[in-house]
Amino acid sequence: MKSLTPADLLPITPQPVPPAEWVRVQLDTGGIAAGAESTLEELRAAVRELRPGLAVLPVGSHGRSFADPVVEIRSRGMPDTLYGRVTPEIAPELLTAHVRGHRMLDDHVLASTERGREVNGPVSHLLVLDTGAGEGKTAFFQFSFIEELKRRGLADQVQVVRALDIGIHDEGVVVQLLPGAVTYTNVLAPDVARIVEESIIQRRVLDDLLWKQPDPQVRIVLRNCGVIDPEELSDYLAQAQGYQALRRALVEMTPEQVIAEMKVSGLRGRGGAGFPTWKKWDLTRVQKTDQRYVICNADEGDPGAFMDRSVLESDPHTVLEGMIIAAYAIGSSMGYFYIRAEYPKAVARVERAIQQAREAGLLGKNILGTDFCFDAKIRLGAGAFVCGEETALIASIEGKRGSPSPRPPYPSVRGLWGKPTSINNVETFANVPAILLRGGAWYASHGVEGSRGTKVFAVTGKVNHAQLVEVPMGTTLRQIVFDVCGGVQDGREIKAVQTGGPSGGVIPDSQLDTPVAYETLQQLGSIMGSGGMIVMDATDSIVDVAKFYLKFCVDESCGKCAPCRIGGYQMSQILDRISRGRGTPDDIPTLRRICLAMQKASLCGLGQTAPNPVLATLRYFENEYLDHVKDHSCKALECSALVSVKLDQAKCIKCKLCIKNCPVGAVSADFVIDNAKCTRCNSCIEVCPKKAIARAPKSEE
Amino acid sequence: MTQRPHDPSAATEHPRESWKNDEAALLTMLEELEKRHGYIPHQISDEVGRVLEVRLERLRRIQTKLESSVRRDVQTQVARWKAEEGNLIMILHAIQNQHGYVPREVAMELSRELSVKLARIYEVITFYHYFKLQPPGKHNVTVCNGTACYLKGAGGLLAEIRNHLGVGEGQTTPDREFHVEVVRCIGCCGMSPAMVCDGKTHGRLKPTDVSGILAQMKTPAAAPAAAKEVHA
Ligand SMILES: Cc1cc2nc3c(=O)[nH]c(=O)nc-3n(C[C@H](O)[C@H](O)[C@H](O)COP(=O)(O)O)c2cc1C
Ligand code: SF4
Ligand code: FES
Numbered sequence: 001m002k003s004l005t006p007a008d009l010l011p012i013t014p015q016p017v018p019p020a021e022w023v024r025v026q027l028d029t030g031g032i033a034a035g036a037e038s039t040l041e042e043l044r045a046a047v048r049e050l051r052p053g054l055a056v057l058p059v060g061s062h063g064r065s066f067a068d069p070v071v072e073i074r075s076r077g078m079p080d081t082l083y084g085r086v087t088p089e090i091a092p093e094l095l096t097a098h099v100r101g102h103r104m105l106d107d108h109v110l111a112s113t114e115r116g117r118e119v120n121g122p123v124s125h126l127l128v129l130d131t132g133a134g135e136g137k138t139a140f141f142q143f144s145f146i147e148e149l150k151r152r153g154l155a156d157q158v159q160v161v162r163a164l165d166i167g168i169h170d171e172g173v174v175v176q177l178l179p180g181a182v183t184y185t186n187v188l189a190p191d192v193a194r195i196v197e198e199s200i201i202q203r204r205v206l207d208d209l210l211w212k213q214p215d216p217q218v219r220i221v222l223r224n225c226g227v228i229d230p231e232e233l234s235d236y237l238a239q240a241q242g243y244q245a246l247r248r249a250l251v252e253m254t255p256e257q258v259i260a261e262m263k264v265s266g267l268r269g270r271g272g273a274g275f276p277t278w279k280k281w282d283l284t285r286v287q288k289t290d291q292r293y294v295i296c297n298a299d300e301g302d303p304g305a306f307m308d309r310s311v312l313e314s315d316p317h318t319v320l321e322g323m324i325i326a327a328y329a330i331g332s333s334m335g336y337f338y339i340r341a342e343y344p345k346a347v348a349r350v351e352r353a354i355q356q357a358r359e360a361g362l363l364g365k366n367i368l369g370t371d372f373c374f375d376a377k378i379r380l381g382a383g384a385f386v387c388g389e390e391t392a393l394i395a396s397i398e399g400k401r402g403s404p405s406p407r408p409p410y411p412s413v414r415g416l417w418g419k420p421t422s423i424n425n426v427e428t429f430a431n432v433p434a435i436l437l438r439g440g441a442w443y444a445s446h447g448v449e450g451s452r453g454t455k456v457f458a459v460t461g462k463v464n465h466a467q468l469v470e471v472p473m474g475t476t477l478r479q480i481v482f483d484v485c486g487g488v489q490d491g492r493e494i495k496a497v498q499t500g501g502p503s504g505g506v507i508p509d510s511q512l513d514t515p516v517a518y519e520t521l522q523q524l525g526s527i528m529g530s531g532g533m534i535v536m537d538a539t540d541s542i543v544d545v546a547k548f549y550l551k552f553c554v555d556e557s558c559g560k561c562a563p564c565r566i567g568g569y570q571m572s573q574i575l576d577r578i579s580r581g582r583g584t585p586d587d588i589p590t591l592r593r594i595c596l597a598m599q600k601a602s603l604c605g606l607g608q609t610a611p612n613p614v615l616a617t618l619r620y621f622e623n624e625y626l627d628h629v630k631d632h633s634c635k636a637l638e639c640s641a642l643v644s645v646k647l648d649q650a651k652c653i654k655c656k657l658c659i660k661n662c663p664v665g666a667v668s669a670d671f672v673i674d675n676a677k678c679t680r681c682n683s684c685i686e687v688c689p690k691k692a693i694a695r696a697p698k699s700e701e
Numbered sequence: 702m703t704q705r706p707h708d709p710s711a712a713t714e715h716p717r718e719s720w721k722n723d724e725a726a727l728l729t730m731l732e733e734l735e736k737r738h739g740y741i742p743h744q745i746s747d748e749v750g751r752v753l754e755v756r757l758e759r760l761r762r763i764q765t766k767l768e769s770s771v772r773r774d775v776q777t778q779v780a781r782w783k784a785e786e787g788n789l790i791m792i793l794h795a796i797q798n799q800h801g802y803v804p805r806e807v808a809m810e811l812s813r814e815l816s817v818k819l820a821r822i823y824e825v826i827t828f829y830h831y832f833k834l835q836p837p838g839k840h841n842v843t844v845c846n847g848t849a850c851y852l853k854g855a856g857g858l859l860a861e862i863r864n865h866l867g868v869g870e871g872q873t874t875p876d877r878e879f880h881v882e883v884v885r886c887i888g889c890c891g892m893s894p895a896m897v898c899d900g901k902t903h904g905r906l907k908p909t910d911v912s913g914i915l916a917q918m919k920t921p922a923a924a925p926a927a928a929k930e931v932h933a
Contacts, residue, residue: 029888033895033902065891303847303885341794341831343888379787380794382829383884399787401828417786460849460890467891498848534848548851552885558828661909663864681860683908 003361004243005369006251019055023047023095024072026226028061028313029345030306036069038088043071046092050099051075060314062226063468065306067110067164072226075099079125079179082110084164104161106142111166113215116181119203125178126200127163131185131486132172138162141173144192152196165465167215169486174211184209216479218446220454221430222470225314230349233356236317243317243362245433249325250370253436255285258329262432264440266452271297271388271425272503272529272605274451274518277432280422283412284330287420294327294335295416295423297393298346301385302501303552305532307456308426310468312339312346315430316353320376322429324362325436327374330422335376338393342383351378385502385556389604390415390423392558403560404604425530427456447473451517459485461534462492471516478512481535492537496620500529502549502556503609505616506542525616527609541638542621543628546614547575553610564607567598571614578625580641581632581698588625592618637695640680644698645673647684651692658684658693721752768806774799775810789817789825793832802833838873838880840918842866843897847886850894854908858894859883861908865915879915 025031025040040058047054054075064070067084071091074080078098085108086094097103104125111127126145130137145160166174172186175195182205184195191209198204219225229235236242249258262278269275284292296319300308312319323335337354339347354376357363365373379397386392387402394416396402415421431453435443444452451473457480460466464486471480477497481487488494496506505526507514514520518528536545554568571594577583595611602608618625627633634642647658652671659667662684666677673684673693685693720726727749734741778795782788792811796803803826812819826832842862846855862881863869870883889895892904898918903910 030891033887033889033904034892065889068891301885303851304849304890306886306888306890309888342884342886377785380791381831382790382794383831384829385885396790397787399789399791399825401825458890460893461852466849466893501848532848534852536852540852545852548848663861663908679860679864681857681864681908682854683857683861686907687909 003369005361006247019057021051021053021075022055022057022073023075024057024059024226026061026068026070026072027058028310029343030065030310031061031068031070032345034068035088039069039071039086039091042088042091043095046095050096054099057229058231059228060225060230061310061468063222063310063470064110064165064465065467066465070110070226073098077102080112082112083108084110103159106162107164109161109163111163111176111183112178112181113167113217114181115183115211115214116177117210117212118205119177119180119182119199121179121203123158123177123180123200123203126158126160127166127176127178128160128173129163129166130173131166131169137173141175141187141189141192144189145175145196148192148196149200152201154196154200158200165486167484168211169464169482171211183211185211216471216475216483217469218454218472219470220434220443220446221311221427221456222314222468223434224318225310228315230314230316231352233317233353233360236315240315240318241437243321245436246321246324246328246362247368248436249328250368250372255329255331258325258436259285261436261440262329265431265435265443266440266447266450267428267431267435267443268451268518269425270427270431270455270530271423272500272527274528277424277428280412280424281326281330283410284332284420284422287413289420291334291417291419292330292332293416293419293421294323294330294332295393295397295421296323296335296337296426296429297388297390297423298337298339298343298350298426299381299388299393300340300343300426300530301388301556302530302532304460304534305458305501305530307458307468307531309340309343309346310458311426311430311456312343313349316346316349317357318433319426319429320350320353320357320363322432323376323424324367324374325432326422326424326429328372330420332422333374335374336397336416337376337378338381338387338397339378340383341380347378347380354378384558385552386558386604386606389606392604393423394421401558403558404606406603427531448515448517450519455516455528455531457531457533459533459535461498462489462537462540463487463535464489473517474515476513476515477507477533480516480533481512485535488535488537492539495536495538495540496542498526498534498536498545498613499532500527500612501532502552503527503605503612504529504532505612506536506545506620507616508620511620525612525619527612539636539638541579541634541636542617542624543575543579543634544636544638546617547572547579549613550575550610553606557606557610561601561603561607563598563601564603564610567594567602568607568610570594571598571611575614578628579634579639581628581639583629585626585629587629588618588622633697637697642698643680643695644675645678645680645684646694646696647671647673648692648694651690653690653692655689657687657689661687771804771807771810775807775814779811779814789815789822790829793822793826797832801837802835804836805834835873839878840899841880841882841897842915842918843882843884843887845885845887845889845893845895845897846883847890847893849886849890853894854906855894857908858896858906858911861911862915865912878919 023043027036044056047056069086070084071086072082094105128141142160142162149155149158168174175184175187224240228239259278259282267277298308327335337350363375381387384402387396389404390411392402392404411421447453454470454472456470459469469480469484494509496508498506507524507526521528550572554572557564557568559565574587595615598611599608637643664677666674720730778792782792796807808822812822844859866874866879868874868881873880889904894906895904
């Protein structure tokens with residue numbers, strides 16, 4: 001590619017028209033693990049026979065991990081359709097049905113989250129899904145609609161499809177009419193005839209059933225994810241106004257103006273602490289020096305969080321563009337991406353993005369023909385959580401052990417190789433181009449006072465739909481977990497939501513209506529963190545979860561300072577004792593004391609925040625700790641030492657599946673479980689067809 | 702040595718056949734002979750001597766070849782990164798990519814090439830979990846124990862793997878067939894609990910799936926069928 005000039009980027013309208021018909025296959029780590037690469041191959045082969053003009057394009061992930069592999073199709077005569085769980089086996093069938101037969105496949109459609117207000121054309125497809133708990137009535141309603149349509153002679157004009165997800169939860173039977181996406185909720189059997197008569201035949205909206213609530217999600221960071229090919233700069237330029245923000249910054253703005261715009265936007269760091277981004281840039285800019293550095297922190301260490309990976313894999317150029325703008329603002333000529341080695345796909349895509357940007361003159365000398373020069377390199381992390389901390393990260397880039405050093409001096413004063421350095425998170429950078437394109441005021445119009453814009457969360461754990469969610473700040477936890485992600489699996493009760501990973505806290509269900517913002521989460525004893533959000537249900541033991549996080553911090557402590565090294569170890573010993581039923585009531589004040597010492601005296605953020613999960617659980621779930629230390633019982637039946645596994649002879653049908661599946665031979669020939677042998681692996685509980693085996697409190701024996 | 706339930710052939714193998722390649726078998730054989738005869742017959746000790754001589758020669762040849770190829774490899778890597786400050790970690794990544802771990806002789810060679818003390822290289826290697834000092838097994842099982850997978854039963858998977866292989870986190874079976882590793886989040890939290898077996902990711906697992914997957918890893922012929930595992 002020849003070097004680009006500002007003039008090349010001027011036309012805001014897309015340059016080469018993207019192909020009118022396409023099949024997009026979402027290829028990120030999650031998708032690939034689910035078989036998306038084979039799906040892509042199968043689709044390519046099928047397209048060759050079916051319709052050679054149809055482009056099959058690899059894109060990044062839209063975020064709906066629960067439905068991987070995900071495929072989106074735009075083809076003549078059909079509404080744009082997103083399909084989930086498109087395994088290689090069904091891919092050709094799906095494509096043929098969609099492209100040739102104009103039919104959608106049952107149980108794979110991920111319905112549009114747009115909510116139409118009027119029926120403005122002939123309805124071609126009707127999606128149904130029972131979003132209520134318990135036995136699904138989806139098939140019954142599908143049948144009723146088909147019968148009704150037959151009766152009205154419309155059977156071959158409207159196809160009734162069972163959807164996989166419709167983005168609405170717990171609202172009874174939901175129906176969506178396509179095209180137009182008019183969505184009805186709580187549809188009852190008598191409504192079937194009304195919908196067919198009034199909405200399909202007379203094209204009138206039934207106001208009493210209409211779902212008017214807009215989807216709470218707003219996509220700013222994820223705007224291009226699942227839309228553009230992350231491996232092609234040309235796609236980013238053509239479809240996503242790529243590098244227009246950089247052009248605007250370099251040609252129309254001074255560095256001070258860029259920083260001022262960031263100030264208006266109110267963007268705060270998305271890596272954890274929430275430091276105002278403009279301020280960090282400004283502090284680095286005002287240092288008198290010959291060299292400043294920018295670093296992109298992509299060491300996403302929070303286990304169970306995958307926002308940064310997904311953004312890097314799905315839209316690397318946006319992050320790179322954000323970094324170049326930051327470099328311009330602070331006056332830096334060299335930047336580093338510090339990426340976890342465990343994310344090979346992200347590394348490869350960023351590497352490719354850097355290469356392409358260099359070829360296009362977007363990196364290197366005289367970017368876009370101006371006198372601004374900047375280049376970026378990749379450095380790999382090597383599996384140490386503490387390297388996410390900025391001073392440790394700098395030590396690691398310098399090729400040393402990743403031990404933190406005391407701050408101040410902050411990296412903005414003395415950072416990489418002793419030079420002023422600005423470190424920002426992946427998501428922080430991904431926001432920057434959007435802010436410069438649409439203005440800081442526009443960005444600040446999202447979110448709430450003090451926490452502007454949107455935040456991406458990776459919602460996982462016992463949630464129905466594990467996925468990435470991007471919502472404006474101020475959205476409540478309940479909206480995120482229930483409205484967007486469909487609530488808790490198997491209809492269980494929610495117990496708590498963990499935010500902020502190992503440095504964060506646990507928010508109990510009574511606080512779920514708290515709006516998510518930096519300060520509100522802090523008041524609850526948690527933190528925003530980088531965006532991991534883990535849903536726990538009644539079967540999860542809080543003590544066990546606190547132990548898990550603490551053990552994580554103990555394993556990851558670099559050992560440089562005593563409060564963290566020794567305090568963490570002592571606490572994990574105490575928690576271990578408690579979860580074995582050997583704790584005493586004195587253990588709880590001891591835990592609190594150690595927590596305080598660690599918070600006050602540790603050198604870096606890891607040690608200072610490591611007690612947070614323990615403190616937060618003590619704050620909201622002290623009862624559970626007391627159960628463990630006083631009654632030696634675990635109500636969640638999770639702590640193995642405090643439960644036994646029992647077989648209910650009355651329910652047992654002597655099928656011997658438990659005997660066959662027990663790895664340690666703890667089930668005797670006459671179906672009694674030897675709890676001394678049993679390792680509580682749950683194998684028998686899972687295989688028993690009659691649910692005759694269950695965990696029970698140990699005292700019952 | 703512990704039992705190896707996954708490898709019945711090892712138990713039935715005739716000891717006489719294996720001693721030529723295996724020190725442990727050789728020692729057992731010698732011990733047995735000594736027990737039986739009270740001494741080691743000279744025909745046997747001569748035979749053992751000849752075999753050992755041949756093996757030693759072979760080892761010497763491999764060693765020299767290894768040394769020159771190790772040096773060449775290390776030199777290429779060092780040349781690639783020479784100009785960059787703080788290059789040690791990136792070079793170690795390249796080495797581990799090539800060998801699957803950081804072999805001692807390579808680390809020594811690197812120390813000479815970079816003129817950095819060996820202790821400093823080891824200081825860095827041992828700090829980072831990602832770098833390994835032991836070669837991986839023939840088959841590698843990586844279990845995710847990130848928060849999402851932990852909550853959804855990664856512990857059960859690990860227990861089941863231990864039941865089948867007799868080894869746990871960070872260990873290799875005595876026959877070097879299987880190596881078990883525990884990592885934090887492989888980025889597939891959407892399909893937790895997950896594990897990676899010889900590069901292939903399996904998701905939404907139950908403990909009862911483990912035996913099938915391990916069996917498939919041993920008989921690669923059945924591998925294509927494994928592709929379905931993930932979508933279950
Ligand atoms: C123990 C520890 C781990 C951290 N891990 C990460 C991480 O994985 N990713 C990240 O962006 N920030 C992480 N941080 C926060 C960084 O130190 C730093 O605040 C952040 O990268 C600054 O970027 P921001 O201003 O854009 O948020 C971590 C901090 C600590 C104390
Ligand atoms: S607080 Fe922990 S991780 Fe941080 S410097 Fe001290 S020992 Fe190391
Ligand atoms: S926690 Fe296991 S894949 Fe993320």
